[in-house]
Amino acid sequence: MQAGRERLKNLTEQLGTMFGQSAQSMIKATHAATVKKPVQQYLLTQQQDLHPAVQHELENFLKDTSTTLVSLLDKHFKPLLSFPANSQHNFLLTDSVLFSLKTTSQAGIIGKFYHAGDTMYHPVIVPVMNNKLPTGYLVRWRRVTTNPKTIQQLSGLLGTGATLFFGNQDGSFWTDLLKPVAPFPAGFKQDKEVFEFTNQAGNDVLATIRPVSNTNWLIMVEFSKQKILSSIHQSMYWIILIGAVLIIAGMIIAWFISRSITKPLNYLTNAASAIASGNDHTLTEMTVRGNDELSKLGQAFNYMTRQVKESRQNLEYRINQRTQQLQAVNKELESFSYSVSHDLRAPLRAINGYSNILEEDYSSRLDKEGLRLLGVIRQNATRMGTLIDDLLSFSRLSKQEIKRQEVDMHAMVQECLAEIIPQDLQNSYQVTLKPLPKCLCDKSMIRQVWCNLIGNAVKYSSQKKEKCIEIGSSNDDPHKQTYYIIDNGAGFNMKYSDKLFGIFQRLHSDTEFEGTGVGLALVKRILNKHDGDIWAQSTPGLGATFHFNLPKSIP
Amino acid sequence: MKVEVEILLIEDNAYDAELAIRALKKVNLANHLVHLQDGEEALRFLFGNDDNDVNKTVSKPKLILLDIKMPKVDGLEVLKQLKSDARTKNIPVVIMTSSQEGEDVVKCYQYGVNSYVVKPLNFDNFSKAVSDLGLYWVLMNHTSY
Numbered sequence: 001m002q003a004g005r006e007r008l009k010n011l012t013e014q015l016g017t018m019f020g021q022s023a024q025s026m027i028k029a030t031h032a033a034t035v036k037k038p039v040q041q042y043l044l045t046q047q048q049d050l051h052p053a054v055q056h057e058l059e060n061f062l063k064d065t066s067t068t069l070v071s072l073l074d075k076h077f078k079p080l081l082s083f084p085a086n087s088q089h090n091f092l093l094t095d096s097v098l099f100s101l102k103t104t105s106q107a108g109i110i111g112k113f114y115h116a117g118d119t120m121y122h123p124v125i126v127p128v129m130n131n132k133l134p135t136g137y138l139v140r141w142r143r144v145t146t147n148p149k150t151i152q153q154l155s156g157l158l159g160t161g162a163t164l165f166f167g168n169q170d171g172s173f174w175t176d177l178l179k180p181v182a183p184f185p186a187g188f189k190q191d192k193e194v195f196e197f198t199n200q201a202g203n204d205v206l207a208t209i210r211p212v213s214n215t216n217w218l219i220m221v222e223f224s225k226q227k228i229l230s231s232i233h234q235s236m237y238w239i240i241l242i243g244a245v246l247i248i249a250g251m252i253i254a255w256f257i258s259r260s261i262t263k264p265l266n267y268l269t270n271a272a273s274a275i276a277s278g279n280d281h282t283l284t285e286m287t288v289r290g291n292d293e294l295s296k297l298g299q300a301f302n303y304m305t306r307q308v309k310e311s312r313q314n315l316e317y318r319i320n321q322r323t324q325q326l327q328a329v330n331k332e333l334e335s336f337s338y339s340v341s342h343d344l345r346a347p348l349r350a351i352n353g354y355s356n357i358l359e360e361d362y363s364s365r366l367d368k369e370g371l372r373l374l375g376v377i378r379q380n381a382t383r384m385g386t387l388i389d390d391l392l393s394f395s396r397l398s399k400q401e402i403k404r405q406e407v408d409m410h411a412m413v414q415e416c417l418a419e420i421i422p423q424d425l426q427n428s429y430q431v432t433l434k435p436l437p438k439c440l441c442d443k444s445m446i447r448q449v450w451c452n453l454i455g456n457a458v459k460y461s462s463q464k465k466e467k468c469i470e471i472g473s474s475n476d477d478p479h480k481q482t483y484y485i486i487d488n489g490a491g492f493n494m495k496y497s498d499k500l501f502g503i504f505q506r507l508h509s510d511t512e513f514e515g516t517g518v519g520l521a522l523v524k525r526i527l528n529k530h531d532g533d534i535w536a537q538s539t540p541g542l543g544a545t546f547h548f549n550l551p552k553s554i555p
Numbered sequence: 556m557k558v559e560v561e562i563l564l565i566e567d568n569a570y571d572a573e574l575a576i577r578a579l580k581k582v583n584l585a586n587h588l589v590h591l592q593d594g595e596e597a598l599r600f601l602f603g604n605d606d607n608d609v610n611k612t613v614s615k616p617k618l619i620l621l622d623i624k625m626p627k628v629d630g631l632e633v634l635k636q637l638k639s640d641a642r643t644k645n646i647p648v649v650i651m652t653s654s655q656e657g658e659d660v661v662k663c664y665q666y667g668v669n670s671y672v673v674k675p676l677n678f679d680n681f682s683k684a685v686s687d688l689g690l691y692w693v694l695m696n697h698t699s700y
Contacts, residue, residue: 343624345653345674345676346568346570346571346653348676349571349574349674349676349678349681350570350574352676352677352678353570353574353678353681354570354574355678356678356679378678
């Protein structure tokens with residue numbers, strides 16, 4: 001609204017100046033006639049013979065069709081001559097226009113509007129000067145001949161919603177240049193300030209008034225407030241529209257940018273989790289464009305992916321290599337154990353056999369000591385044979401696969417007991433066998449476990465007067481079944497318990513108790529193969545307790 | 556006239572062979588025994604030099620005692636050839652070996668061995684095993700030829 005006020009003010013000022021200039025050029029054109037000799041002389045002498053010459057000068061103005069009357073007045077404003085003669089427009093020279101004549105400066109002026117009906121006139125008054133004193137006045141009346149088209153063009157120049165009015169300085173007459181309009185309420189200041197009022201059409205308007213130079217006129221420009229507001233509304237509409245477009249464009253750009261950021265980030269996230277879970281074999285490197293932080297991250301990530309892939313491939317290659325090496329070693333070991341079983345036993349058999357032949361064929365020639373020595377040789381050969389057999393069965397175990405089946409442990413233990421304890425000694429052993437739950441395991445392997453454990457219990461309690469063995473089970477693990485065997489034999493020092501299940505490890509000397517040190521190692525190996533375990537407690541001299549467990553269900 | 560061979564002992568280990576022969580002697584079965592030292596010798600003895608002549612008569616002992624691990628041609632190969640040839644497949648073959656490898660046992664029976672015996676380490680047991688084998692296959696068993 002403030003912009004509208006400013007515009008109105010500037011416009012009015014410009015129009016005022018413009019009309020002032022055109023008034024001046026009109027005055028100038030009229031002034032040209034006043035310096036003509038006949039006019040000058042006629043006013044000084046008023047000689048009748050000068051009439052035709054003066055008439056000729058004045059009638060020149062009538063060529064302009066809007067000029068309706070040209071009059072020459074003496075310095076007391078008394079009309080001397082008027083053309084055209086007998087003009088019906090003589091009424092124009094009334095007293096009511098004398099005001100203009102009185103205020104006429106030396107340069108001339110355009111006087112107040114005068115109207116007869118809807119026809120409006122205004123005088124161009126120029127003094128006729130002689131020696132810087134007015135000798136008379138030339139008054140040229142012009143009819144306001146503005147047509148609607150001109151007004152329209154002018155309105156177009158002013159802008160939509162602007163209307164132009166002219167009026168007399170005293171506010172007595174107003175016109176829109178087409179017809180007289182009702183006088184505006186008095187009291188409007190001609191101070192070039194903008195004021196508001198409701199015009200006769202009932203519209204709220206903004207207006208300014210200023211005088212037009214070289215005239216007795218006022219110019220008023222009126223702006224329809226509604227038009228200003230509507231133009232403001234329109235510009236508001238445009239601003240909102242443009243704003244909306246900008247916001248939408250911004251959103252689209254933001255979406256694209258965020259997409260260009262989140263898409264690679266999503267890819268990174270997925271790729272990272274793929275690498276973390278080891279599913280990176282299908283992973284392809286992502287395309288990286290540009291040189292921003294994100295693409296640097298992408299490049300770094302690609303580099304990392306390559307590294308991970310490479311190291312994984314490298315690792316797989318090395319694992320394959322190691323597996324092959326292991327397989328080769330395993331094969332060698334197998335053929336080694338085969339050789340051991342075959343080749344190592346042949347010389348032993350020879351030692352055994354030939355010492356036997358020696359005994360059979362030459363015992364008569366050997367004394368008692370000789371026979372004892374022969375016996376030692378044979379005994380050791382047999383022992384070595386046992387060692388080899390034990391070792392073989394231990395190494396064979398690694399190749400053997402577990403065949404699980406339901407095993408009646410109670411019956412199995414009874415068999416083992418009968419097998420191990422010599423018939424003649426069965427009364428000297430006090431064996432307590434508690435109920436044993438069945439178990440899922442490899443029958444022959446677990447039989448070996450029981451036989452070894454029972455064998456140990458029998459062996460290590462053999463030197464006791466009262467030989468007690470207790471076999472039973474406990475159920476303290478929900479997933480595993482535990483069995484135990486207690487003897488009151490020699491026992492062992494817990495200090496060495498870590499050696500108990502090592503191969504060829506013995507806690508007793510051979511002279512005390514015979515053994516190869518393979519039995520418990522074999523037992524532990526069998527149980528571990530079954531996902532079970534074995535452990536023992538003992539007090540030297542008081543006996544030992546061995547516990548072992550086996551999974552209740554197939555793992 | 557060619558002496559009838561009752562027992563063919565194919566054994567590369569001279570000591571094992573001597574022990575076996577001694578055991579068989581004790582039960583009086585070593586009179587018609589031939590000892591060969593490896594598989595190549597055994598094949599030559601059984602099939603002669605020209606082993607392509609299918610009509611040539613071959614010697615048919617009442618029992619072949621065969622070791623597995625031998626130089627040149629091993630016991631498994633000898634067994635395979637014996638049992639795949641119509642002329643020799645009826646000869647009873649007993650594998651006597653130190654090997655307890657399950658794989659060997661399975662293979663031998665696949666090839667059609669008549670018996671598989673692991674040599675006992677103990678001399679007494681060994682002697683008994685050999686003599687029992689000899690007594691059974693030579694005296695009690697009835698061959699098809």
